[in-house]
Amino acid sequence: MYFVKNLIHKFLNRQISIIYNKRFQKYLNTSKGVFWNSKLSQDLRLNIILDIVIKESKSNTVSLADVGCGYGRLLGIIKERDLIDKIEYYGFDINNKFISFCSKNNIFEKVSFEVGTCPSENVDFVVMSGTYNLTPINNKSFWEDYIIKNLTNNWKFVRKAMIFNCLVKDKREIDRTLYYTELSWIKKMCEENFCNPEVIRHNLLKEDITIILKK
Numbered sequence: 292m293y294f295v296k297n298l299i300h301k302f303l304n305r306q307i308s309i310i311y312n313k314r315f316q317k318y319l320n321t322s323k324g325v326f327w328n329s330k331l332s333q334d335l336r337l338n339i340i341l342d343i344v345i346k347e348s349k350s351n352t353v354s355l356a357d358v359g360c361g362y363g364r365l366l367g368i369i370k371e372r373d374l375i376d377k378i379e380y381y382g383f384d385i386n387n388k389f390i391s392f393c394s395k396n397n398i399f400e401k402v403s404f405e406v407g408t409c410p411s412e413n414v415d416f417v418v419m420s421g422t423y424n425l426t427p428i429n430n431k432s433f434w435e436d437y438i439i440k441n442l443t444n445n446w447k448f449v450r451k452a453m454i455f456n457c458l459v460k461d462k463r464e465i466d467r468t469l470y471y472t473e474l475s476w477i478k479k480m481c482e483e484n485f486c487n488p489e490v491i492r493h494n495l496l497k498e499d500i501t502i503i504l505k506k
């Protein structure tokens with residue numbers, strides 16, 4: 292069974308990469324290039340995550356792994372907010388083109404970007420924004436297993452907290468390639484696999500939740 296699941300996860304990674312390659316080729320390094328509705332909603336989600344990191348870091352310098360980094364917008368916001376001296380950033384994505392773009396971007400010099408689904412060493416924070424929203428399959432069970440597996444792999448490298456956001460509705464479903472979780476289910480899943488989660492909602496993001504899992 293493990294072998295079959297592993298094959299499915301590899302297949303999903305390949306399909307996700309193909310989908311994002313086509314999108315990035317069309318819209319380049321913009322919010323549309325990574326399937327966000329707008330730059331405003333993309334940046335709001337990332338700023339919510341950053342605010343949590345700053346609060347939890349208690350003014351100390353911390354390391355952060357951005358899993359599903361895309362074209363590096365989170366790092367861009369870190370620089371815009373003048374937090375680059377407080378946050379040691381590492382970017383990870385399964386898409387080679389994203390990693391190549393970030394690695395060659397002059398404004399991201401001296402920052403590490405790697406192909407992967409999780410950090411290669413321990414960090415204070417692992418964050419994921421929209422990483423598990425877009426699904427290439429219409430099988431909810433397979434996709435949720437994929438999410439849990441990836442979160443579990445990342446949890447191993449966390450020293451302080453893992454933070455991720457997801458779309459939410461009254462029932463779990465896949466609607467036009469987007470996966471929506473349900474609040475009680477995602478909370479129970481986190482409790483069973485990680486810890487008691489903190490859930491944050493924002494009045495401008497009606498179908499979003501941000502989840503904080505602390506070590």
